[in-house]
Amino acid sequence: MSGTDVNRGTFDEVMVPVFSPAGFVPDRGRGSRVWDTEGRDHVDFAGGIAVKALGHGHPELLKVLHEQGDKLWHIGNGYTNAPVLRLARRLTDLTFADRAFFANSGAEANEAALKLARRYAIDRHGEKKIDILSFTQSFHGRTFFTVSVGGQPKYAEGFGPQPQGIRHLPYNDLPRALEAIGPNTCAVIVEPVQGEGGVIPADPAFLKGLRDACTEHDALLIFDEVQTGVGRTGTFYAYMQYGVTPDILTSAKALGNGFPIGVMLTTNDIAAHFKVGVHGTTHGGNPLGASIADKVVS
Ligand SMILES: Cc1ncc(COP(=O)(O)O)c(C=O)c1O
Structure with missing residues (x-):
């Protein structure tokens, strides 16, 4: 070697x-x-597990890596930087979202999404509105909150008490979901195409029904597009071909084409429930990762 x-x-x-x-x-x-x-x-048929959408050693990404690597890798969130602002502008211009929170992985983007949904619901409706609805066979990452929300118990068991208020229902079963969504529902999290669960697309009526029920009960609809995002289903994000807009969207994997980066996208009104110091990360939004993701998306 x-x-x-x-x-x-x-x-x-x-x-x-x-x-x-x-x-x-x-x-x-x-x-x-x-x-x-x-x-x-x-x-390489594995493609880094839904990551290497542009392949290995892409010349334009290498150029950006070298140029930005020569300028500034990391500065910390006591400062902002031009690459992350450009990337946030690009992602918000291309999607429903007004605001971006950058992280290092899909799990971390989902962790932020779930925390934000809880904060939004509790701020607006009080401590009872904490129920999170998720689907069997779903996958949302490996932090303790995201394995608990994910629909594969084998990943969450054996670590002691799990976060509470989480229910799992069969994917694509709209009547069961509609029965479950109510005044105490804080969020519904769903992959528009289940990845780890077996590459199963959502029925359009399922996503539309979830959207309507969430709107009715002021629950947030979170689309986990960590696996489906950045062009991997034919549109920039899969929600665009379903014509169903989430309140929060998470993206990672192909966004950095191998450089670790994740993002949570949301609206002005929802983002306003995260204040300075409420959430954070050391490496999220670093200029090196942001400049690479900006080139990937462009
Ligand atoms: C749909 C989905 N969400 C979240 C994740 C977690 O992403 P990461 O491994 O970057 O934390 C994955 C990873 O496979 C995924 O497929």
């Missing part, structure tokens, strides 16, 4: 064993090709 000091066996000695990676070690990539440390080439 580039160096003979480490190999696939080293993984089993030094890494926390939550993954079981392939028997070879990828070293270099161009387009859809990857070469391993033994010099063998592979066609």
Whole structure:
């Protein structure tokens, strides 16, 4: 390998064993090709799990990486920076949203979305309006809140008491969802196409019905577009082809084409329920990631 000091066996000695990676070690990539440390080439059908929409080593992304890398990588959220403002402007111009909160992953974007929904509901309607409705087989990330909201219990069990007020119902079952959404519903979170759950598209009537019920009960409709976003279903975001607009949308994965970045998008009225200091992140919105995502989206 580039160096003979480490190999696939080293993984089993030094890494926390939550993954079981392939028997070879990828070293270099161009387009859809990857070469391993033994010099063998592979066609990359995995694409970094819905991430490498523009392939490996895209020349324009490399250019931005080098240019911005030479200027400023990170400055912290005590300051803002031009790349993140440009990216926020671009994403809000392209979507229903007025405001963006940047994070480092899909889970972190969803964590922000769920916290914001709870804050919005409690501010407006009091402590009882905390119910979050989610769907079986859904996946929203690996933080404790997002595994609890996700519809795959195996990811949430064995860690002690979970956050409360979360219900899971069958995906695409509108009558069951309509029965469940009521005055104490704070949010409904749904993937327009379930990814991990088996690449299952939502029925248009399902999303439309959720939208109407959320509007009726002042519950927020959150679209998790971490997997479907940034052109992966044919429109910039999948909601655009459903003609159903969420209150909050989360995006990550292909947004950075491999550079870790996530975003929560929402409206002015909803964003106003997060005040200075209520939520945050160290690396979210750093100029290096933002400049790359801005190029991906452009
Ligand atoms: C729909 C969906 N939401 C959230 C996530 C979590 O994203 P991340 O792994 O970047 O935290 C994933 C990851 O597979 C996903 O598919």
